[in-house]
Amino acid sequence: MVIHLPEAMARGKTGLSPRACPTVPAYLWSRAMRRRPARFSLLLALFAAIPATALASGDGHGLSYDIWLILAGMLLAAKLGGEIAVRLNQPAVLGELCVGIVLGNLYLVGIHTFDGAADLVPVEFLAELGVVLLLFEVGLESTLTEMRAVAPTSGLVAIIGVVAPMLLGYGVSLWLLPDAPFSLHLFIGATLCATSVGITARVLKDLDAMARPETRVILGAAVIDDVLGLIVLAVVASIAEFGAVPGPMDLTIIIGLAAGFLIGALLLGAYVMPGVFRFASKLRTPDVLAAVAIGLCLLLAGVSGAAGLAPIVGAFAAGLILDEVHVKPFGRKSAHDLTEIIGPIVAVMAPIFFVRTGMMVQLGGIGTEPLLLALALTVVAIVGKLVSGLGVRGGTADKLTVGIGMVPRGEVGLIFANVGAGIQFEGQPLIAAGVYAAIVLMVMASTVVTPPWLAQRIRQVTRKHADVT
C-alpha cells in the first residue's frame, strides 16, 4: 500500500512545545512609538512573542510558522526602507537594499532573528518569483516593435558591455595577481561581463521612466548580454577546466538553445498568443486573464531556464509578446486591467527580492587583503559598463544613462563566481576564498551604487531636456 503524504504536513502545527521568546524589528516602530507609546508598545509586545529559536526549529526545508514572521518582517521593513529612501529623494529600491543589509547583519549586534533567512527556500523562491514578475511587468510596458527598433543599438551596447569589462578585468587580475594562472584572469574577466537588469528595471520603474528611450536600449542590451554571457561562461569554464575551448558542437547547442528560445518566444507572440487569449476570453471562470497571463510568464521563465538563460529573460519576453491586441477579447480596458492586476502582486513580491539581495551582503569578517582587488575590480566593473553606453547611436538615448543602467551585476556575477569556485586547478579551487570575496564585494558595490547614480542622471537629463524645449 502506497500512501504518499508529505511529511512536511505534520510540521505546521505541533503546538506542544511553546518555545522561548525573542525580540524582533523593534527599530521598525520606534519612530511611531514616540508618538503613541501605549498603542505601539502593544504591537511591540506582539512582536516580542515571536519565538527566538525560530530558525533553529526547522531542518532547512519544509514550512514552520517562522516563515510567515520572517516574510512579514522583510515586507514591512522593505516599505519602511523604501519610505526613507523616497524622502531622501532616492529610488525606493535603494531603501529596500539598505534595509536588507541591516537585517542580514543584525547578528553583528547579537540579534539572530534573521540569521540564515535569505537561504530559506521559501524566501529564495518568493524573491525569485518577485523579480520574475517584475520583469514580466516591465515587459508588459514595452512592445516588440519598440524593442525591434532599438535592437541594433542594444546589440552594440551589449557587445561593448561584455568585451570592455572582460579586457579590463583580465588586466586587473594580471596586475594584482601576477602569479595566478591564465585561466583565473580569464574567469575574473568573465564575472565582470554579466548584467543583472532587475535593479535597473526597478529604478526606472520607481522613477516613472519606463517610456524613456534609454529604458528600451538597456532592456534589449540586458537580454542580449544574457545570451553573450552564457557563451562566455561556457567558453571560459571549458578553457579553465579542460584547457581548451568547447567543441563547435557544444557551442552550437548552447547558442542554438538560447537563440531558439528567443526566436520561439517571438513566434509564440505572433501566432499562438492571439488564439490562446481568444480562447481564454470565452472562459467563465473569474480572474482567468490574470491566471493565464501569469501562467504564460512562468512558462516562459521555465523554458528560458531550460535553454540556459536566466528565468527573468523569459519573463520579460512573456511581457513583451503580450501586446494589447492579445487581451482585446477581454474588453477594451483589459490591457490596462492586466497592469492593474499584476501591479499589486509585484509591489508585494519584488521587495522580498531586493531585501534578500541586501541580506546577502555580509559585513562581518571580511578581511583587508581582498579589499584592494575588490576596489580595482569595482572600478573596472563600473568603467567597463559605462563605456558600453558609447554603443548608443543617434541622439535619442542618453549614453551615460545607458552606461549606468548596465552597471549592476547582481546575482548573475555571483553565479559566474560560483562556477569558478567549483572548478579545481592543481587541487585548489580556481577561485580561492580571497578572490571570491573580492568578486562578491564588486558585485555588491556595483549593485548598491546604481540606484542613486541612475536616479540622479535621469533627473539631470530630464531637466536638460525640459530646458531645451
Added chain:
Amino acid sequence: MVIHLPEAMARGKTGLSPRACPTVPAYLWSRAMRRRPARFSLLLALFAAIPATALASGDGHGLSYDIWLILAGMLLAAKLGGEIAVRLNQPAVLGELCVGIVLGNLYLVGIHTFDGAADLVPVEFLAELGVVLLLFEVGLESTLTEMRAVAPTSGLVAIIGVVAPMLLGYGVSLWLLPDAPFSLHLFIGATLCATSVGITARVLKDLDAMARPETRVILGAAVIDDVLGLIVLAVVASIAEFGAVPGPMDLTIIIGLAAGFLIGALLLGAYVMPGVFRFASKLRTPDVLAAVAIGLCLLLAGVSGAAGLAPIVGAFAAGLILDEVHVKPFGRKSAHDLTEIIGPIVAVMAPIFFVRTGMMVQLGGIGTEPLLLALALTVVAIVGKLVSGLGVRGGTADKLTVGIGMVPRGEVGLIFANVGAGIQFEGQPLIAAGVYAAIVLMVMASTVVTPPWLAQRIRQVTRKHADVT
C-alpha cells in the same frame, strides 16, 4: 573571512551542461504554424511541452527552472479545471481539486512530469501562502461586530462538531479494531474532530455567498474548532504517549497561548491598527497599503502558528480586524481598493493550494483492507459534523448548510494522523500504515464531497428563500 553566499545561487544558471533538452519549442511552434489550432489541444500542447525530466534534475530543494514549469502547469490546469466545473454548474474549486487528482496520478499512465511536485518546498509554500491570503480576504469581507453577533451559535456548533465526531470515531474504531489499544480509539476519534475551513471558504466565495449568515457561523465555528482541536490533540497525545492527561500547567500554557493570541488579535484591532494605518497613510511609497495589510496578515499567521494554532486562523483574524475604519486615512475608496488589490493575488495563488491538495490524493497502490475502516470513518466524519449544524439557534442560518460547511477535514486531519503515527506504542507506531491510509482516505473523501454538496444546498436554500418572499 566569512562570505555568506547561498550555494543555491549557483544553481539557477550553470549553462554548462545543456540537458537532454526538452524539444519544447518544436512542440509549441509546430502547433502554431497550423493556422487555427483547436484551442483546447493548444493548451494541452503547452502542458506537453513541460520537460518530462523536470523533477529528476533537482535535488528536492533549491530552485531549478522546473519549478516555473510546474507552477505554470498547475496554474493553467487549475483554470481549465475550474472552467469545466463552472460549466457543470459546480464551484470552481471542485474542478481545481479534480485537476489536482489527475495531475498527481498521471504517473499511473506513465507520465512522470508532476511526480513529487506536491512535495517541493516552493509548491508547498506557495500553496500555503495561497490559502493564508484566501482566509485573509475572507476575513476582510466580515467584521468583528458581525462575528461577535454569531459567537454563541458558532461556539455551540464548534463544540458539537468536536464532541460528536470524537464519540462516533471512537465507536467505529472500537467496532472495527476491537484488539487495538484504548489510546488508538481515542486518537482516531481526535482526527475526526478537526475542521479545515479553506475548502468551505472557497466554495462560499465561488458562490458569492460571503454575506450569508451561515458563512459567519461557519467561519466563527472553524476558529473555535481550531482552538478546541489543539486542546484535544494535546490531551489525546499525552494520554497515548504517557498514559496520563497533561498536567494542569501544560494545559494552561496551551490554552493560554491560544486564548492569548485571539484576545491579543482583538486588542490589536481595536487599539493598534488605527494608529498603524494612520501612520502608513502618511507614507509616500506607492502600494504601501497592500504591503502593510499583507504584512499584518503574515504577521498574525506567524503569531497564531507560534501559539499553536493554524496560520489560516491568524490570517482570518488579520482580515477581521482590518475594518474600513482603519483604511479610511487612505481615502474614501480604500477599503474597496484593498479587496481589489488582494483579489488578484488570491486568484493566482489559492488555486495552487487546491490543485496541490488534489495532487496528494494518491489513487495507486491502495489495498482493500483499510477500505472498510475508511468507509466507516468517512460516514461518521460526515455525520458527526452534520449534526453540529443543530447548534444553530434561531431561524436565520440554515442548519444543514452549516453542517455541510464543517465537513472538510483537509490538512488539519492529516496533521493529527501524523502526530499519531509518530507516537510509539509497544514498539510500533500507534497509527499503523493501514489505519493511516484509512484516515487519509477519510480526509480526502470529506474534502472532495463538500464543494458540490454545499453548492447544491446553498442554491436550494436561496431558492426556498426567494419563494417565500
